[in-house]
Amino acid sequence: MFKKILIANRGDIAVRILRACKELGISTVAVHSECDSNLMNVRLADESVCIGPNRSIDSYLNISSILSAAELTGTEAIHPGVGFLSENEKFARMVAEHNMKFIGPRPEHISMMGDKIAAKRTMKKLGIPVVTGSEGEIQSVEEAISIAEITGYPVIFKASSGGGGKGMKIANNSGEVANALKMAKAEAKANFGSNSVYMERYLAHPKHIEVQIIADNYGNVVHLGERDCSIQRNHQKLLEESPSSVISNDERNKIGEIVTKAVGEIGYIGVGTLEFLYENGEFFFMEMNTRIQVEHPITEMVTGVDIVREQIKIAAGEKLSFSQEDIKVTGHAMEFRINAEDPKTFTPSPGNIDELHFPGGNGVRVDSHIYRNYTIPPYYDSLIAKIIAYGKDRAECIAKGRRALSELVIDGISTTTDLHKKLLENSDIIKGEYDIHWLMDNLENI
Numbered sequence: 001m002f003k004k005i006l007i008a009n010r011g012d013i014a015v016r017i018l019r020a021c022k023e024l025g026i027s028t029v030a031v032h033s034e035c036d037s038n039l040m041n042v043r044l045a046d047e048s049v050c051i052g053p054n055r056s057i058d059s060y061l062n063i064s065s066i067l068s069a070a071e072l073t074g075t076e077a078i079h080p081g082v083g084f085l086s087e088n089e090k091f092a093r094m095v096a097e098h099n100m101k102f103i104g105p106r107p108e109h110i111s112m113m114g115d116k117i118a119a120k121r122t123m124k125k126l127g128i129p130v131v132t133g134s135e136g137e138i139q140s141v142e143e144a145i146s147i148a149e150i151t152g153y154p155v156i157f158k159a160s161s162g163g164g165g166k167g168m169k170i171a172n173n174s175g176e177v178a179n180a181l182k183m184a185k186a187e188a189k190a191n192f193g194s195n196s197v198y199m200e201r202y203l204a205h206p207k208h209i210e211v212q213i214i215a216d217n218y219g220n221v222v223h224l225g226e227r228d229c230s231i232q233r234n235h236q237k238l239l240e241e242s243p244s245s246v247i248s249n250d251e252r253n254k255i256g257e258i259v260t261k262a263v264g265e266i267g268y269i270g271v272g273t274l275e276f277l278y279e280n281g282e283f284f285f286m287e288m289n290t291r292i293q294v295e296h297p298i299t300e301m302v303t304g305v306d307i308v309r310e311q312i313k314i315a316a317g318e319k320l321s322f323s324q325e326d327i328k329v330t331g332h333a334m335e336f337r338i339n340a341e342d343p344k345t346f347t348p349s350p351g352n353i354d355e356l357h358f359p360g361g362n363g364v365r366v367d368s369h370i371y372r373n374y375t376i377p378p379y380y381d382s383l384i385a386k387i388i389a390y391g392k393d394r395a396e397c398i399a400k401g402r403r404a405l406s407e408l409v410i411d412g413i414s415t416t417t418d419l420h421k422k423l424l425e426n427s428d429i430i431k432g433e434y435d436i437h438w439l440m441d442n443l444e445n446i
């Protein structure tokens with residue numbers, strides 16, 4: 001096992017990783033920007049290094065600063081966390097070149113999944129269901145129209161190097177194709193530096209269902225069931241649950257089997273998530289995330305697997321300590337993302353936390369880095385806490401969630417807490433009847 005790990009991240013996820021390191025007896029190095037010296041993960045770490053000015057580009061995205069900090073402290077492995085450099089192929093490669101372990105998949109798998117066309121083509125070949133559409137990059141309006149004649153309208157154009165919804169454009173008929181394609185290409189170019197786009201049949205009312213996998217260096221691949229992440233606002237997830245209320249045991253086993261087989265065939269190592277759209281009982285692969293995800297705790301709650309601990313053990317060359325037969329999805333978990341945001345406009349609400357009380361008790365987990373009198377800086381993600389509720393079934397989970405949110409006190413800044421309270425009183429949410437558009441369609445009247 002590693003003796004020392006550097007955590008190349010900040011906030012709640014850095015605390016989460018640090019906790020796993022402590023439990024494994026691994027010494028920790030925190031890195032931080034100038035304004036972040038009083039972060040909880042910096043306080044809890046054995047050592048810390050300031051890696052640059054406040055802007056992410058100068059600190060948390062500064063590869064040479066982070067590698068210098070790692071060399072200076074005698075780090076054996078680097079955990080990139082979520083966001084920042086977590087899906088940066090070049091960073092993964094450079095960590096290895098400096099004789100350290102990157103706690104994540106191999107660089108070639110990061111780049112394969114970063115290219116959405118390549119990812120889709122690979123998964124399709126391996127038997128994973130995908131949405132019908134163009135085989136590769138769309139070259140012309142004529143090509144798009146002739147493919148749309150087969151798939152039917154509406155169609156959606158997506159950036160090849162995209163993700164997160166940027167650069168997506170819908171065409172409802174052949175008359176809209178030219179403009180949608182032009183707009184998608186321009187947005188792709190502006191956001192990702194490449195104007196390459198591909199096309200798919202547009203699904204009108206799907207759910208976002210993602211499958212968690214974990215694979216070791218010895219060919220063992222296990223899936224940990226699914227998460228329903230359909231409650232999103234502008235492609236920002238807000239509430240996630242596991243299992244999904246629309247997925248049966250048979251469906252879970254079936255998609256899990258398909259996914260683990262495919263992941264095994266490409267020799268993927270580490271943790272990963274395959275994102276699907278799910279509509280009328282069918283799964284359609286969208287993209288694969290090659291990192292630990294924000295919403296991993298709900299999977300930990302229903303499977304009992306400490307995913308971050310296992311991720312570190314895999315990077316250290318250890319075998320998975322469980323097989324698929326050992327995994328049973330038991331009970332129900334929900335994650336409520338508490339963001340420092342205005343509840344109406346969702347604009348960031350940085351500032352001082354004047355008063356703080358976290359809920360606890362049976363079935364409640366809180367992953368957070370904030371404390372009373374901590375000042376949230378304006379430079380980074382607005383996620384400040386994840387409240388996770390667990391119950392023996394969905395109804396009990398909702399009851400625990402309501403109770404936990406009612407105990408939560410965060411004064412001095414605005415948060416998304418009240419929105420979650422309202423969601424848990426909404427009849428559609430209580431019934432589990434929601435798709436990817438539900439939150440945007442209902443924000444005004446909940």
Ligand code: MV4
Pocket residue numbers: 131156163164165168200201202203204208230232235277286287436437
């Ligand atoms: C789609 C789609 C409908 N049909 N693809 C948005 C982000 C990106 N990862 C995929 N996205 C979508 N792809 C087809 N063929 C609808 C969306 C989509 C969406 C997906 C998941 C969660 C929220 C969403 C909100 C709007 C659109």
